[in-house]
Amino acid sequence: MRSRKERFEEHGARFRRDRAAQESRGAGVPHSHDARTHEGEHDIEHAPHPARERRGAELRLYGLNAINAVFSRRPNAIRKLYLAEARIPALQPLLKWCVANRVGYRVVDELDLHKLASSSHHEGVVADVLREEPLALSTWLRDLPSGPQCAIWLDGVGNPHNFGAILRSAAHFGVSAILLPKHSTLSLSGAAARVAEGGAEAVPLVRLGRDDNAIAQLRGAGFTLAATVVQGGSDVFATPLPERTIYVLGAEGEGMDRELAAACDLRLSIPGTGLVESLNVASAAAVLLAAWKAKRG
Template structure:
C-alpha cells in the first residue's frame, strides 16, 4: 500500500483545535475594540478555526538572518516575522497593531490577550487557541510563554533617517555599532540594555545579514520595538557620516584600551562591539577614535558582548546624568 505522505508531516497525529471563546465572549471582545463593529456572519466572526496549524518556523539557527537574495526579498513569506514571548508580542502589538496577521495562544493566555483578541475579532484577523506542543513547534522554542504572533516586518530604516531622528550636535546621543555579532540571544539582551539606558539605535553592516529574530525579540522583552536596528550598506560611508554628525567612535577591546571608569566619555558616542570569540575586527579598531577596556579582576579575559553593553551603557548614563 502506498505510503500516506501526510505521515511525513511534523503535524501527523495532531488534533487541530478551535478557539474556546464563546460567541457571547467574542461579541464582548468586539464591543471593546475601537472603531465600527464588523457585520455578523455565519461563523460568528471566527477566522481560520478549521485550518491546521501551519508548519514550524524556519531553522532557528538561521532565524536571525534576513533574506539575502532578491528572490527571497520578493517572497511574500519573507515579509512576515514570527514573534513569541508575551512581552515581545504585546510590545509589537502596542507599536504596530496594523502589522498583525495571525495569533496563536494557549488557553491560559486568553485573559492576558483580550485586547489583542478584540482587535482580531473587529478586523477579522485569524486567531487560534492551540496546545503547548503546537506552540513549541510554531516558535521552534519552548520559551514562547503561551503566545506566538505572525506580523508584517517593519519597513527597513535607513541610516540617514536614524541619524536625523537623533538630537543634533552638540547634544548627547549614543549609538551602538555591532561588528560581527550574530547570536540572537546576545542581540536581544543588548537591545534590552540599549532601551533601558536610552541608546538611540543599533547599526550593523548590511553584509552581516543580522536581523531581529523571534528568539532575539523574546530576550529583548519588548526592547526590539523601541531601539531601531539599521543595516548600513556601505560601512565606510556610514563611518564618514557618523563623524560628520559629530560622533566619536569608541571600539571596545579586552586589553590595552583606556580604562572605562577613568575615561570621560564623549557626549556623542558610537560604541563599537565585536563578536564572541573574534572580537572587534582590526579594521574597525583602526577606524575608531578611542579604545575602551572594561577593567576587572583578570580572572577571565573579558565579558560577553551583552554584558559588556550593559556595563558600557551604564557608565555612559552615569556620566551623562551626573
C-alpha cells in the same frame, strides 16, 4: 474488477487527502484537534498557501512582552495569533483588537505552541507579524534629535540570544539605534525578540553602507566612535565619554575587525580582576551603556 465510477471516486478522494496534507505543511502550522478559530476566519489547515515572496516579510514572534510590545507600537503588523487557553485573560485587549480588525487567532495546546515557536520558551503566545526593515543611515541621522545620543555598532555579532540581550539593555538605557554593517546577516529573530523582552520594538535597527562612508557620516553628525577592546583600551569608567558616542562591539570570540578598530576615535576597555578573559558581549554592552548613562547625569 472495480467499475470506472469506483476508480474515479477513489482517485478523487486520494487527491483531496494529498492536497489537504500539502496545504497543512505549507502553512507551517500543526493540527490541533481542539483548536478554535475566530468566527469568520478559515481553519489554518485550509488557509491558502502564502506566496513565497512574502515569507521573508513575516516574522514569527513568541513571548508575552515581545508580542505586547508589537501590539502597543504597531498593531497592524500582527497577521495571526496563537495562544494557550490560560493566556486568554491576560491577552483580552489584543484579542478584542483581533476581532475588531478581522485578524485571526487560535487557541491551541502546549505541544502546538512548542512546534509553532520551535521553542519551549513561548510563554503561551505566538504571533506572525510583519518584519520591520532596518532604516538607512542617512534616514536615521536626518530624523535624530539634537543633544546627547548613544548607539551601538555590532561588528560580527551573530548569536540571537546575545543580540536580544543587547536590545534589552539598549532599550533600558535609551540607546538611539543598533547599527548593522552593510554585509551583516544579523536580523531580528523570534529568539532574539523574546530575550529582548520588548526591547526590539523600542530600538531601531539601522543598515550601514561602506564602513568608511558610514564613519564619515557619523562623524559629520557629531559622533565619536569608541572601539571596545578586551585589553589595552582606556578605562571606560575613568574616560570622559562624548555626548554623542557610538560603541563598536566585536564578534563573539574573534572580536572586531582590526581595520575598523583602528579607524575609531577611542579605544575603551572594561577593567576587571583578570580571573576571566572578558565579559560576554551582551554583558559588556550593558556595562558600557551604564557608563555612558552615568556620565550624562
